[in-house]
Amino acid sequence: MATEAAIPKFPFSRPSGAEPPIEFADLRASNSVSRVELWDGSHPWLVVKHEDVCKVLTDERLSKERTRPGFPEMSTGGKEAAKNRPTFVDMDAPAHMRQRSMVAPFFTPEHVENMKPQIQEMVDRFLSEMIKVGCAEPVDLVQKFALLVPSHIIYSMLGIPVEDLDYLVKCNAVRTNGSSTAAAAANANKELLDYLGRLVDKRIAKPEEDLISRLVVEQLNAGHIDRLDAVQLAFLLLVAGNATMVNMIALGVVTLLEHPSQIADLRRDPSLSKPFVEELCRFHTASALATRRVAKVDVVLRGQTIKSGEGIIASNQSANRDEEVFPDPDTFDLHRKRGSELALGFGYGDHRCIAERLARAELEIVFATLFQRLPNLRLGIPHSEIVYTPPRKDVGITKLPVVW
Numbered sequence: 001m002a003t004e005a006a007i008p009k010f011p012f013s014r015p016s017g018a019e020p021p022i023e024f025a026d027l028r029a030s031n032s033v034s035r036v037e038l039w040d041g042s043h044p045w046l047v048v049k050h051e052d053v054c055k056v057l058t059d060e061r062l063s064k065e066r067t068r069p070g071f072p073e074m075s076t077g078g079k080e081a082a083k084n085r086p087t088f089v090d091m092d093a094p095a096h097m098r099q100r101s102m103v104a105p106f107f108t109p110e111h112v113e114n115m116k117p118q119i120q121e122m123v124d125r126f127l128s129e130m131i132k133v134g135c136a137e138p139v140d141l142v143q144k145f146a147l148l149v150p151s152h153i154i155y156s157m158l159g160i161p162v163e164d165l166d167y168l169v170k171c172n173a174v175r176t177n178g179s180s181t182a183a184a185a186a187n188a189n190k191e192l193l194d195y196l197g198r199l200v201d202k203r204i205a206k207p208e209e210d211l212i213s214r215l216v217v218e219q220l221n222a223g224h225i226d227r228l229d230a231v232q233l234a235f236l237l238l239v240a241g242n243a244t245m246v247n248m249i250a251l252g253v254v255t256l257l258e259h260p261s262q263i264a265d266l267r268r269d270p271s272l273s274k275p276f277v278e279e280l281c282r283f284h285t286a287s288a289l290a291t292r293r294v295a296k297v298d299v300v301l302r303g304q305t306i307k308s309g310e311g312i313i314a315s316n317q318s319a320n321r322d323e324e325v326f327p328d329p330d331t332f333d334l335h336r337k338r339g340s341e342l343a344l345g346f347g348y349g350d351h352r353c354i355a356e357r358l359a360r361a362e363l364e365i366v367f368a369t370l371f372q373r374l375p376n377l378r379l380g381i382p383h384s385e386i387v388y389t390p391p392r393k394d395v396g397i398t399k400l401p402v403v404w
């Protein structure tokens with residue numbers, strides 16, 4: 001029987017750069033449903049096989065409600081946030097779908113298809129601005145490009161006036177940037193919430209065509225949600241995927257620079273950006289700690305009883321490297337033969353990322369365009385000096401100086 005001392009601390013640490021923690025491969029082979037220890041001394045279960053992660057993420061006996069005792073929180077900040085009014089991301093059926101469907105029309109295939117020209121225009125514009133300024137000094141691709149694309153898209157969807165974008169992009173960066181102090185991050189969080197509160201009030205007074213106005217007209221005015229719900233929903237959409245998108249763009253660039261023949265393929269045929277993005281979202285799991293649940297009743301998984309009230313972390317990061325599903329999983333190959341296997345970078349089941357199509361569209365347009373516009377794009381620093389996120393946090397890149 002495992003002793004308390006033998007329970008490993010979680011999140012595991014990445015050995016270097018963007019490589020996933022080595023513990024996952026060991027656990028997949030030997031102990032695929034096991035206990036880990038979190039920062040607060042709690043011992044939730046960690047599930048690492050692709051098949052089991054899918055089971056966990058579709059099991060209605062497991063809950064996403066963070067107010068339930070035993071729900072695995074990853075930090076003090078998380079524990080505090082769990083006390084806020086929940087949005088659908090933290091709800092179970094049927095309330096989850098009821099609220100999710102209020103914003104779902106903005107993420108349908110048709111809606112995303114209609115947004116593609118706007119995404120392309122933004123990508124072109126940010127690249128043109130970079131090119132105009134030039135690269136006599138290396139340019140930080142995170143600040144000058146990766147951060148701008150997803151922020152401007154979601155802000156325009158929410159209906160945030162263009163003149164406020166820079167201020168909000170900065171607030172959001174302070175919130176999520178690992179190097180901000182806790183006080184600065186909390187302050188930026190409050191500034192964003194206050195800003196959105198004022199915006200909701202403006203739309204209550206005079207609705208327009210954007211997502212917040214739709215929420216006001218269709219849901220708030222009809223009594224389905226109140227003002228605080230509208231603010232929290234806008235906040236969720238503003239922050240939920242932003243850092244992840246920025247990280248995926250930067251990781252995609254570095255991964256391509258590490259595989260020059262695949263850049264050449266992509267330049268020859270920009271339509272390969274689709275399988276490239278598919279492989280990118282398998283290879284790097286930039287949202288690896290969201291897929292957490294707590295058991296509402298006793299549940300048995302691989303012979304292991306998970307008791308009611310015990311937490312579970314279903315590792316989509318480990319599942320994406322499961323050798324039983326993805327042969328040679330640690331090789332990055334945009335030409336990888338694909339069958340019915342499904343990468344889990346966007347989650348699985350009812351809580352699967354609502355914005356997956358939008359995120360894919362943005363990434364596909366970015367990578368179909370970037371090396372066409374900047375065929376000589378390369379690092380402006382030695383590879384060993386790339387600044388990655390801290391090794392126990394979601395994988396990402398905080399600074400990426402480039403030249404072209």
Ligand code: HEM
Nearest residue numbers: 089240241244245287290291345346347351353354355359
């Ligand atoms: C490459 C970019 C992205 C990745 C890898 C990603 C990943 C994920 C994952 C793994 C989940 C599932 C969480 C769970 O099962 O508990 C999720 C859910 C979610 N994502 Fe994303 N996401 C991305 C972009 C975005 C963007 C751009 C937005 C907002 C516009 C967004 C909004 C959400 C929301 C609201 C949920 C909750 C869905 C629900 O609970 O029903 N994501 N995402």
